Amino acid sequence: MNLALLVSSSSTLVHLSLVDLVIIVFYFALVLAIGLYLKGRANTSADFFLAGREMTAWIAGLSFLSANLGSLELMGWAASAYQYGILAAHWYWIGAIPAMLFLGLVMMPFYYISKTHSVPGYLKLRFGEPSRTLSSISFAFMTVLMSGINMYSMALVMKVILGWNIHTSIWISSITVAIYVALGGLRSAIFNEVLQFILIWAGALLIPILGLIEAGGVAGLRARVTANAGEAYTHLWGTMGSFDANPMGIHWTGIVFGLGAVISFGYWTTDFLVVQRVLAAQNLRAAKMAPIIGAAFKMMVPFIVILPGLLGWAVLPFHLMGESAAVATGGHSYNEVLPLMLARYCGPGLLGLGVTALIAGFMSGMAGNVSAFATVWTYDIYGALLHKNATDKEYVTMGRWCTIVGVLISIGTAYLVMQFASIMDYVQALFSFFIAPLFGTVILGMLWPRATKAGGFWGLLAGTLSSIGMWTWAKVDPSALRYVALSPRASDMAANMYRALWSWIVCVLVTVVVSLLTKPQSLEELKGLVYGATEIPKEDQVSIFHRPVFWAVIVAMVFVILQIIFW
């Protein structure tokens, strides 16, 4: 494929030089080379689906974070930062850090000691086959949708920035991901995710550095954003006392309880896309440290994502607008803020690296979805329902085919989601359908021995259905927002926060009530699965600097300091 031929000469934000194209082609060659190199180490199901369980804490932690660095992280959240101001940073801080630390310290021992290969696999051990089936099917459905969204977003970026044909972008990137994941399995996905993580930073870090220089430092940035957008754009918590006082139209209860307590915990502790990376850790301590390492880096991501969005208010000579307004007026939309900043500061070479960073982000998210989909489909649907006596070799073969089929379904999904105006809100809606109730089921399963199999299943089903029901209600009758999101003016994002909260509460209530009405399991049956019935290895013999809890406290302190600084 001659990439130069794909570059249009007009109506694009940037124009790539030969140097930029060399950098992009080198990136594609390297990820394929890694996949080929690792092909010989993906011969058993443990190798293919769990990377042999030999990853260090650093590799698992960076991969854990990188799998989340899909299209949303780079372009979407930069756009949200422009649209909503620094409020978007909540999704990186309170919307991630507490949950990641909780995963590392509290939940990982149960995932790891139970030797499960997936989150639905844990549900099977704890609540039985019906819960696993419900969870695995909903996860598979959500994953391919997410993957399709990733693809579409990437293709859209390539079209906007470079003028590349949207279909060509989708097919080239997805085929590359399919090849390296199908060849090397999870190990290949993890290796490439770590590489992509480094490239994202190498390519994106210059934008905030140069942007701050141009804006006159942090004080200059704050002054310019206040002048151009309003003071509410610079406060993390100060404007959350009222729905009307901030650009997102959300109250602090929505952020704390909807995002911080439900969506965040649901995503970071039960979404198999990210949890799978930690399950590949070489021992329990590495598995506990990995999310904590991920949390430390997650706190820094706003520097390359949120800051460029805010800098857009400070340095761009024009205002950005919503997608439909941009199309109508010929202006630039929020979604273009990151590419615009890239084009503003990056000359030949740097531009290629910046575009590579965007592609790397998209591909790591896509690979994460595809590898998680392949695992859940193979173990929890194919192995559990379709071919119960499959051999190890058949599992690996199914995993490889599943990767390819998953990519093809994702491509189909990408074409479907082209119809949606707001990618971000759509994904948030998906999270609240499945992730919030799943968190309710898993957390009760891990911490409450009295929760029964029937309670787990009916709670999960009721939570999921209630979320879909509330979403449908608000779509059919927009005035329902006053009940679902506590305000008729709530944005879609705010509505998603509250819907997640209600669906989690429904899940927990139904689980508790049904459990109390059904026969409990013995502690012996729950060994290795539930707090109180599981012996968790002590860490008395290691120094304090090697204990996960020590580093979790450090990360938590930095998190609190950040909230105060940007209050």
Added chain:
Amino acid sequence: MKAGLSISIWFFIGLSLLVNGVIIFGAGVYELIQPPAPEARVVLYQLHASVWWGALLALLGAFYCWHFAPQREGGASRPGM
């Protein structure tokens, strides 16, 4: 762990940073020698970010390539981490 299959991921990362750094540094130096027309210059062009950022990436990449080189790593001593 299988022998002969132990190239560290950090070596691949070093290779990527080294190659990208050298290319970007080269492009930056070329711009110093042959400056683009003023209207074609990026904002803050005078800082020559390509030169110092490219050099930084190349140095970091070279260190990682050297430190995690397959021969130096000692064959199959580590599982590619």
